[in-house]
Amino acid sequence: MADKILRVVNALLAITRTVAAVLLVLSVIINFANIIGRYFFSVSISWAEESMLFLMVGVVFFGCGSVSWTNRHIRMDVLVNMMPTQIRKLFELLSDLVFIATAVAITIFAWPVIMDLAAFDERSQAANFPLVIPQSLIPIGLSFMAAMVAVRLLMRSRLAAPVRPAQLAAPKAPGD
């Protein structure tokens, strides 16, 4: 059962990572096409700016599932690392539980906004793109992150060994 869940999680993460990378590439292509169009053909893409911004929202919230699953969000962990292991684990658990509660709360608070955007078919000015799509990426992304954290917690409690790095399967990212 646990293996099946891990397989599903890895598949979902592979998909979301792929989507995040593709959205990033699309954003670069639109930016470049806009510059080429403006300087060589005197035509700029009116929807370029808006669509790149929406793509960036997508990159962030599709990519964050992997960050949450691998527990690699930016944090100041030097003090915690000096604490005894049991206390550190307790704080990690607390952090995960608080995150799940926060993500659920924000999703609930965001729901009326998303419903209104859908009901009134609000669209972006230049791209005429339904705003419900990029806006809903925030609650969807947070819910997905919360789900990843919840699965990670469940896996930890059910498996004798912690989730192996290979199962986490996230690219190594340098910090700033």
Added chain:
Amino acid sequence: MTGYLVYFGLPVVLLSIGFPVFLILLVTSLVAVIFLADVPMETIQTYMFGSLDNFPLLAVPFFVLAGEFMAQGGIARRVIAWVMSMIGGVRGSLAVTTVAASELFGAMSHTAVGTVIAMGRMIYPSLRDNGYNDRFAVGLVASSGAIAVVIPPSIAMILYSMSAQQSAVFLFTAGILPSLLIGVVDAAYVMGYARFKGVPLAARANWVNIWITTKEASWSIGTLVVIFGGIYGGIFTPTEAAGVAVVYSVFVTMCIYREVGFADLWRILTSAAFLNSQILIIVTSAGIYSWLLTTSGIPQQIVHAMNAMQLRPWEMLLMINVGLLLAGSFLEPAPAILILTPLLLPIVVAEGVNPIHFGIIMAVNLSIGMYTPPFGLNLFTSQAVFNSPIGRIYAGVLPFVAINFATLMVITYVPSISMVLLGSRH
């Protein structure tokens, strides 16, 4: 009082027990919206989305992606060889090369940790072979790498421009002389050190070698021409320049140098998306926190309290600088800027400090924080790269912390160093 506990006490507690920065900002905002601020709950969604709906911010994912290509595609190696070929025949030339190459690579890659890793792997062995002791070599690489936070076009400045509602181009322009000043002061120190320690003279620079390395590095150096020429030539906005830098670095690393293959391409893309998510989730969380903090009236109360203390501007700036240095040794520049700008900017503006100048002060200060003991991020990166004991790294960086703090004081109290290139534009 409750407001201070929620907006400052809660984040400090959560930060010290290891909560992720984005979560701290979200929890604080949630508590503030529920218990303190008289605003509808839907505000959270609106401001989270609004903080990402910001065109200059697009430069961040592009610069991150370009930096990934440059770090992994052989650009750093060629830049170092080029700088090394030109700086010869003076005592301390290799150490000066480290400083100069860090400035160049920092300007291309925009990542301090990436610069430390690149310089550490490529220059550190030569530094040791040429008579520099381990403590000095580690301290030099760890501190020089942090210049990427200051040298334009830096991600820290883009985030500050967003947070402080200032022009990114003005900030980039204002950052040129301070980052060069830091480089010159560091170079003078390392030359003095080499003379004092009797480090052997390196071979003289010769034109043949310079020609060969220049030819080899010309495509790499072209990155700077594309970015700076594009921005300052008025051809691109910083965001567009960042996007062009991505295309250019893909072209150079895949087609010219052929050091990045299609398998690497996918790894770099997913890695950049991952890193962008790590950074930008903080931006989106900071959006709601900053707005709530600003509308809470707390920054204004602090301004009044500071006024009541009747501190002279130089005293207030010194206090802020020390506070920022402490914050910078705990927090990375991106979250530090996003959290502290809405709080500090009203205070310094009330004292007549130009917001652009303050952006430079913040960037320089937080760059020093990156290698300030005990917790600066570059220290731990250096530990991983050099496998040196942390105590030795602390000892190695301390002279650079002292020297660069002195430079920071000059940059703080001589605003014209930052503002002169802006001329009458600001």
